[in-house]
Amino acid sequence: MPSESIGGAPGTAVRPAVDGDCVAHFTRRITAAGASLVRTESFATIPEAVRAFLDELGFSYNLVCSGERAFDTIAWPAGFTLALRTAADGDHSSLTGVVAAVAETGSLVVAAAHHSPNTLHFLPENHIAVVRTSQVLRHLEDVWRLMREHSGMPRALTFITGPSRTADVEQTIQIGAHGPRRLHVVLVDA
Amino acid sequence: MNTTAHGFKERSVKALQNTTLQEALARAYGGFVHKRQAAIDALPEFDALCEQARRIKDHALDHLDHYLEGFEAALTAEGGKVHWARTPEEACQQVVAICRAHQARRITKGKSMVGEEIALNEALEANGFEVVETDLGEYIIQLAKEPPSHIIAPAVHKTRGEIAQLFHTFHQRIERSQPLAEVPDIVEESRQVLRSVFLSADVGITGANFLVAETGSVVLVTNEGNGDLVSTLPPVHIVVSSIEKVVPTLEDVTTLLRVLGRSATGQAMTAYTSLLTGPRRADDRDGPSAMHVVLVDNGRSAMLGTAFRDMLRCIRCGACLNHCPVYGAIGGHAYGWVYPGPMGAILTPRILGLRAAPDLPQACTLNGRCQDVCPVHIPLPALLRKLRMEAFTQRITPPRARFPLALWALLAKHPRLYHGVMTLAAGLLGRLGQRRGRFRTLPFARGWTEGRALPTPAVQTFQSCWKHRRRSDPS
Numbered sequence A: 001m002p003s004e005s006i007g008g009a010p011g012t013a014v015r016p017a018v019d020g021d022c023v024a025h026f027t028r029r030i031t032a033a034g035a036s037l038v039r040t041e042s043f044a045t046i047p048e049a050v051r052a053f054l055d056e057l058g059f060s061y062n063l064v065c066s067g068e069r070a071f072d073t074i075a076w077p078a079g080f081t082l083a084l085r086t087a088a089d090g091d092h093s094s095l096t097g098v099v100a101a102v103a104e105t106g107s108l109v110v111a112a113a114h115h116s117p118n119t120l121h122f123l124p125e126n127h128i129a130v131v132r133t134s135q136v137l138r139h140l141e142d143v144w145r146l147m148r149e150h151s152g153m154p155r156a157l158t159f160i161t162g163p164s165r166t167a168d169v170e171q172t173i174q175i176g177a178h179g180p181r182r183l184h185v186v187l188v189d190a
Numbered sequence B: 001m002n003t004t005a006h007g008f009k010e011r012s013v014k015a016l017q018n019t020t021l022q023e024a025l026a027r028a029y030g031g032f033v034h035k036r037q038a039a040i041d042a043l044p045e046f047d048a049l050c051e052q053a054r055r056i057k058d059h060a061l062d063h064l065d066h067y068l069e070g071f072e073a074a075l076t077a078e079g080g081k082v083h084w085a086r087t088p089e090e091a092c093q094q095v096v097a098i099c100r101a102h103q104a105r106r107i108t109k110g111k112s113m114v115g116e117e118i119a120l121n122e123a124l125e126a127n128g129f130e131v132v133e134t135d136l137g138e139y140i141i142q143l144a145k146e147p148p149s150h151i152i153a154p155a156v157h158k159t160r161g162e163i164a165q166l167f168h169t170f171h172q173r174i175e176r177s178q179p180l181a182e183v184p185d186i187v188e189e190s191r192q193v194l195r196s197v198f199l200s201a202d203v204g205i206t207g208a209n210f211l212v213a214e215t216g217s218v219v220l221v222t223n224e225g226n227g228d229l230v231s232t233l234p235p236v237h238i239v240v241s242s243i244e245k246v247v248p249t250l251e252d253v254t255t256l257l258r259v260l261g262r263s264a265t266g267q268a269m270t271a272y273t274s275l276l277t278g279p280r281r282a283d284d285r286d287g288p289s290a291m292h293v294v295l296v297d298n299g300r301s302a303m304l305g306t307a308f309r310d311m312l313r314c315i316r317c318g319a320c321l322n323h324c325p326v327y328g329a330i331g332g333h334a335y336g337w338v339y340p341g342p343m344g345a346i347l348t349p350r351i352l353g354l355r356a357a358p359d360l361p362q363a364c365t366l367n368g369r370c371q372d373v374c375p376v377h378i379p380l381p382a383l384l385r386k387l388r389m390e391a392f393t394q395r396i397t398p399p400r401a402r403f404p405l406a407l408w409a410l411l412a413k414h415p416r417l418y419h420g421v422m423t424l425a426a427g428l429l430g431r432l433g434q435r436r437g438r439f440r441t442l443p444f445a446r447g448w449t450e451g452r453a454l455p456t457p458a459v460q461t462f463q464s465c466w467k468h469r470r471r472s473d474p475s
């Protein structure tokens, strides 16, 4: 990532206080933003959490997914199909990991990459995101630190804070505009 | 879009008489104001963040060339291409040329106020491209063939009934006997209709909320997710942005994002905030294979050395519109161009020239609320006063306003004359109106008395009362 010469605006940085437990803060924030969230103790119990979510809404177990290493190690029960590919119209549900989550705003951070096609985050009706508790960062700035430590900015880096919405008709907030109608977070103690 | 910044008065009168518009405005006004207040009450650091935001924008403007070149270098290194446009015509030509080079037919668009400013849709359509707006508000006004009436809620002037009627007229393929009635149904139908458009577009065009010099990233803030679909699905992504949107670093843009969402919709973070940095990487499975950024000046650099430079800090949050009693009464269309409310009353004459918008600087009560709520502390009332002075000295102020002002100035400079005229006028009006205590109509001021009565002034002026008292009670 360039460049040292750019510098920045002078002055001391102010950040909103995020006191105490980041994971609790994140949980409060993202659910207030309209996402559903379930916490589970290990990777082995992810399928259960996913199944419960899909069953309640009556969706099939066909998922388009990103190439999280953790997904490969999970024993997916019969009936589940996971396809690692870009999302297409008609895909109901996607399952992805995240590069981080932010307690301050209750956001997921997703990045476009070979193993993480960007369409997975925007096209399907249901976006199921697996977040490890260790991925929850305190402030937005912590994400930049992460980017700088790794390979720099991806093609697209998105902070997702709740499902898609619009208030363009009479200022009434309506969920499910063009992006996912539902954002379901599976928070794993890991 | 075409400029109709002339005729402000006529449009204002029409707006005030339009009951559907008044209904829509009343609803929007309260909503925005309360949501913003709640978000700010929940963030003790808000004022400090605003002060920091102001510093960042001032710093970026002080070194605008440096950061723009930095942005270009960083984006180029990631495979993107930057184009520079001095005028709206140049910008439109560049976008048209890119679309031609890619043999595009259908273009999807995310909401872009700069796009409105340079009349991009008109230029694209004139060159035979099909353009579809995808932000629901923009889509609605595109169907209605109207300009936006608010910078973040373009269709805020439309009621759900009007929107349903538009859908009924334009979505012929969907069979139904009655127009839709409920908000969820309207949103659902737009989702279905636009889905296939998203997937079949050849080029996607968006605006930018910010540009980050350090990384060459374009920052896009939406709630619908349409901006991400527009910038990911088609093979080409074009960004149109004005030059003052550049900020130095990722940390800087973070501060601006913290105040933008809260000031605009009362959200700490909108549903989607994306940083787009170049076209798809070698092994990416999706994303556009080309990314272009058209940087538009259109009068900005000419504002740099002047008092109006402060206006370039504007991050288009819309708070000044939402808190403006004049905007709240007449809505955005009366302002006649793409930018309404206090920020528009300054930007429009600056970009188009004062002669094109002679009435806009007058459309203000100087109550100061806009400045109080502006997250980057733009002294909007002071800039409006400055424009009024310019209009007066350049003799652009209309005669009906010039003459009384000149008369008053003459009197104010000659105390004896002032005293004499006031005594005469107060005495005359006072005696004439004594019986009723007010005037229902006044010759020469019918327009003013149409909506209100003028209370009868006291027979004696303040000065003569004062003198009288001093004489009778010298202590």
Ligand code: SF4
Residues within 6 Å of the ligand: B263, B313, B314, B315, B316, B317, B318, B319, B320, B321, B343, B370, B373, B374, B375, B376, B377, B378
């Ligand atoms: S002038 Fe200030 S309040 Fe108005 S839109 Fe710009 S930043 Fe927001």
